[in-house]
Amino acid sequence: MIIYGQHNIYSFRLFDYTDCPEGPILPGAHSIERFLIEEHLHSIIEMYHLERKDCAAHLLNFPYKLKIPLEYCIVEVIFAELLHMPTPRYLEIAYGAILIELCKLQPSTMPQVLAQATEMLFMRIDSMNVSCFDRFVNWFSYHLSNFQFRWSWEDWDSCLTLDEDHPKPKFIRETMLKCMRYAYYLKMC
Template identity: 50%
Template sequence: MFQVIFFSDLVNCRVITVDSFVDFLGDLINSASQTGIPQVRRDWFVYVFLHCLPWVGQELAEKNEEQLSAMLDIVESYLQSRNKEHVKILQVWMKSIHEQEEYLDCLWAQIVKLRSDKWKEKFITRHYVAFDGTFEPPPHTTSSIYPLPSVVFRFFDYADCPDDGPVLPGAHSIERFLVEEELRWILDQEKTNRKKCASRLLEYDKRTLVPINYVILEVIFSQLFHLPEAPTRLIFYGSLLIELCKTKSMPQVNKF
């Protein structure tokens, strides 16, 4: 996943040509269209394709709009036809004002909005380094393991956050996806050190653009409630929340 994002940014600095990267994305889409393979494999290829578009979507739209549109049409058709019986099983809330969306459906809506915004976002810091190579997805084997489908957990919307601070991006805003993804990376990288993890979360470099404490809580609880199991030990999340609450900057904590 991270390599594909890295390759996406290399297209922007002309290290990888647009045509070669479009061919690579086409291979991903074709792999997702194959029959006789698990849906989780097809879902993974579609997720990787959509995930890289915040980085490279504008460049592709400028240089190869026709092929990008064709791939997006294929993805839309796939998403409309895929089996989503797992959604109700994975939802945390039975009834909630915050919609519990299937993760690919939510990311698709975010990409559609990003496209309507002409692929402009304000969260990605772009670093360009040289790289060269030829890429294609490996063949599927019976031992291949893919991430399981999931539901996007929602705890807050903009009305829950203070009026005098930054506005929480909407559920279908690509900025919401990007900031949540970066916070999940921090949780994964620092899962053995609660103090360092809390410090990095609170010092997140885009913290002035979003109500960071609310987003941190939402991401932590999304992992706590993740089915069939949390990404790491539950005791880590409990100890991390204690560290965060010590700052008295988390929602409701400063009232006690």
């Protein structure tokens, strides 16, 4: 995760070109193309953030979508907004709702990219700010609650050997507690 900043303009870097499978190449971290793509995606979110379905549709209809790995750019921009310090621009739930709509509209690619991003954030969680940690827990548990709580938990088995106060087991524990609350609510309805 790299953050570049100058004159209060920050770019969040989660992916590089090696993270994307074959197909269009992700522009380099310092390339003007990447900044322009991000700026356009941020403006779409700004314009449509109150209407999750419209926002997701407009994000997926990005004009140059065939020339870039669009799903990677979208996920990176949404996480940049969600994890922005000191607070995100919009309500945290808005970003979660947009990501859910994106997964519904693009089921062949978006869930895999989102899972890859989740894995990358989880691997770097020990250096994550506490506020970002909490937002990540909130988003992930909300996302799981909308997809039948399915996740490949066995990939994170190595956390069982860590101290319980380490950020990774703590993340899993807090996510599970939130998921139990969501599941309890669903059983009550």
